Amino acid sequence: MRTSYEQLKKLVGQGVDAIDTPAAVVDLDAMQRNLNRMAEFARKHAIRWRPHAKMHKSVAIARLQLQAGACGVCVQKTAEAEVMAAGGITDIFISNEVIAPHKLARVALLAHRLAADGGQLAIAVDSAEGIRRLAEAMNAARADTGVAAVIDVFVELDVGQHRCGVAPGTAAVGLVHEIRRHPALRFAGLQAYHGGAQHLRGARERREAIGLAAGAVQATRAVLAAEGIAVPLVTGAGTGTLVCEAASGEWGELQAGSFLFMDADYAANERDPAQPAFEPALFVRTQVISVSATHAVCDAGHKAHAIESGLPRVHGAPEGLGFFNGGDEHGILRGPTLPQLGECLWLVPGHCDPTVNLHEHLIGVAGGLKGGVIDRILRVDARGALT
Incomplete structure (x- = not known):
């Protein structure tokens, strides 16, 4: 069942844990x-x-x-x-x-x-x-x-x-x-x-x-x-x-x-000293749905984020934790320390423009990704406006 704008608006004022996954989230x-x-x-x-x-x-x-x-x-x-x-x-x-x-x-x-x-x-x-x-x-x-x-x-x-x-x-x-x-x-x-x-x-x-x-x-x-x-x-x-x-x-x-929004591909550029220090602001929130001895699996595949400019980067993750392509609905996580089953992670998309176009709404969070609250729901008004 698709989540409507009116349903999402009911989340305003709640903590980030109320965000279902996968979802496009803006750190306001x-x-x-x-x-x-x-x-x-x-x-x-x-x-x-x-x-x-x-x-x-x-x-x-x-x-x-x-x-x-x-x-x-x-x-x-x-x-x-x-x-x-x-x-x-x-x-x-x-x-x-x-x-x-x-x-x-x-x-x-x-x-x-x-x-x-x-x-x-x-x-x-x-x-x-x-x-x-x-x-x-x-x-x-x-x-x-x-x-x-x-x-x-x-x-x-x-x-x-x-x-x-x-x-x-x-x-x-x-x-x-x-x-x-x-x-x-x-x-x-x-x-x-x-x-x-x-x-x-x-x-x-x-x-x-x-x-x-x-x-x-x-x-x-x-x-x-x-x-x-x-x-x-x-x-x-x-x-x-x-x-x-x-x-x-x-x-x-x-x-x-x-x-x-500063996606992962732009963030990979060597920063020109004259350029303002822009920071990631668009994230895909995802949940770990399976864990094995060698890897974990999250619920954000490339239907949730664009991959033509590279795979997403896991934000704030333990050192060495990397995201690998798991297909349409899954992401593979590998590293020395794996997340736990049910744990939620934040992905920085490789390319913000086509990632946004995959979502009908952006969930705006104020106060940071860890302890913040849902402040507003932003419609992606021109989603699919291709002509």
Whole structure:
């Protein structure tokens, strides 16, 4: 039987032992410390920050980030943007390309809805065809609504990710001219996100990668300037490299999102001395359901946590206790000292984003994982918002 939001709300005020397993749990105190550190970093470096809501998929958490000073949120999917807007978030950037006409119709309608509420929608592009299709959708929405809304458009550069984006330099010029041909579109700047640099383990490696990305941004700015085109903003960066983009002078906005929960994969990076000391805040609570002479088994398999970035780490466990893949519903625990039957453990997921997407709710605990109490239940509002 699935546990509903109303059933979970009855747990508020009880101790952590009331949490059934497996469950996604947020250490609210650790999350708040991460949030404060990020806000302070942005203030110190006089840079905007627009965290990725695709990580937590929660309107309530997005609101906390905005209250702390975030200028808005990023999402990767049209459906995620729709969920955030329905929850009252009014400054949203779809930092991804959208090509399908039926999706672009949704984008255009959302842009008009946000504009009516005094908000703004932005989107990334990397092709002239994509720009033309976006303009057609915006023009159709203008005709239907009678409102002349404008959508902000960022030209995405491939600065090393080798995913979406045009090559740095002259390729951006034609796209900016195409954007400017359409009254419903406004050139807002460049999207320059190097995802491949985020998990380079060495701090020096990450700095070198972002140094090359900064050179690509500089070259593109220069080509655009020669055409009389100013770049209002460069947006990008992630949790692994945000100190590099902030120090470069090229980026004006940081999109880091995982800092809030700080998964095991990010925690494995060598910390740059300039980076805030983010700490794990998302955990999967699990119970030991079997013990043998060689290993123990817990009830959190990879239906409870994502494994594509590595297996979870057991938090606060005896030295040497490791988690091994036991399949869909089980985790294998091995080490010199095994947990006891019925004992509950805390796992730090390998990758927070897809782990969150496996759960309908996050259980927020205040006062720490050991003696804390359940403070609130956070809906994963955009769970499964894939379109």
